[in-house]
Amino acid sequence: MRYEAFIPGNIKKPKPDSPIEERSDFIRRKYELQQFLDTNVQIAKTTSTSFSSLGQSGLSNNIPQEKKNYDKQHTRLRQGLGQAFRNSWRRKEPEPKSAKKISTRGMVEFVGLIKVNVIRGTNLAIRDVMSSDPYVILSLGHQSMKTRVIKSNLNPIWNESLMLSIPDPIPPLKLQVYDKDTFTTDDRMGEAEIDIQPLVSAAKAYENSNIVESMQLGKWLASEDNTLVKDSVISLVEGKVKQEITLRLQNVERGELEIELECVPLTQ
Known part of the structure; x- marks a missing residue:
């Protein structure tokens, strides 16, 4: 070559x-x-x-x-x-786990407020010598509030209203009853859980309504499959959507709890 x-x-x-x-x-x-x-x-x-x-x-x-x-x-x-x-150039660096958790919490959206009126307890369990000193803790998502303690009473009347924000997605409302002790850990006196989705849906549907008279919007029937003592009714009362509930406390030998819920959409 x-x-x-x-x-x-x-x-x-x-x-x-x-x-x-x-x-x-x-x-x-x-x-x-x-x-x-x-x-x-x-x-x-x-x-x-x-x-x-x-x-x-x-x-x-x-x-x-x-x-x-x-x-x-x-x-x-x-x-x-x-x-x-x-x-x-297209590849994204993975975020640190801690930063991801913080950003997720910061992005929680709320769809409204729920006012819980804790009315009374009936035939509650004995946790002291002859009686109990009951109070109620409400939990919704990461929020929690509690009522005052009523001394030596198995049929306490609180009539106490507590307000919580409703996050999206909507979690169940949890109620726990405790006996207040001075020198030892507070004793459990039962608990209950409520699905508030139907109440929130009703409140959204009627938030711009001009109806002034009271009317029934829905009913939650008591049965062996739930903890209701009697049927629970969702009503429109003076432009407010409310629900009265009487619950049988769970994981305890006896006791009932009566509450009233009111849902307030954020647009109001």
């Missing part, structure tokens, strides 16, 4: 698995610098043109196969690097 007529002893012809730098250096010496040519052979000037000008002059059919392979491999490498950089 005229391009490889005289290869110096200190230069080895690269093999197919040789590094691309070694192969490109050999090809440049062979075609561009023409270091291995027979000095008696004259090569046309256009043949010694650099790689970039060959690609632009429309002479691709005259380019030796080794150079074509080099160009093809170089193009694949550039495309691969470009793809890697694009993927790196």
Whole structure:
């Protein structure tokens, strides 16, 4: 081959698995610098043109196969690097778990307020010698409030109203009754759970209503499958959506709790 007529002893012809730098250096010496040519052979000037000008002059059919392979491999490498950089640019760094928790809590939305009137307890369990000192804790999501303590009474009348915000999604309203102790941990006196979704739905439906007379909006029937002592009615009273509930306390030997709920949408 005229391009490889005289290869110096200190230069080895690269093999197919040789590094691309070694192969490109050999090809440049062979075609561009023409270091291995027979000095008696004259090569046309256009043949010694650099790689970039060959690609632009429309002479691709005259380019030796080794150079074509080099160009093809170089193009694949550039495309691969470009793809890697694009993927790196699109990739999102994972947020720290602690930061994610904080941002989630900060994004809690509220759909309204619920006013819970804790009316009375009936036939509550004895936790002291002859009686108990009951109070009620209300919980809705991460919020909690409690009533005052009524001393030595198994049929306490609180008539105490507590207000809680309603988060979205709407969790159940939880009620827990405790006996207040001075020197030991307070004793449990039962608990109950209420689904307030029907009440919230009714309040949203009638929040812009001009109805002034009282009317029944829905009824929650007492059965063996729930803790209701009697049917619970959702009513519209003077433009306010309310629900009266009497519950049988759970996880205790006896006791009932009577409450009244009122839902206030945030638009009011």
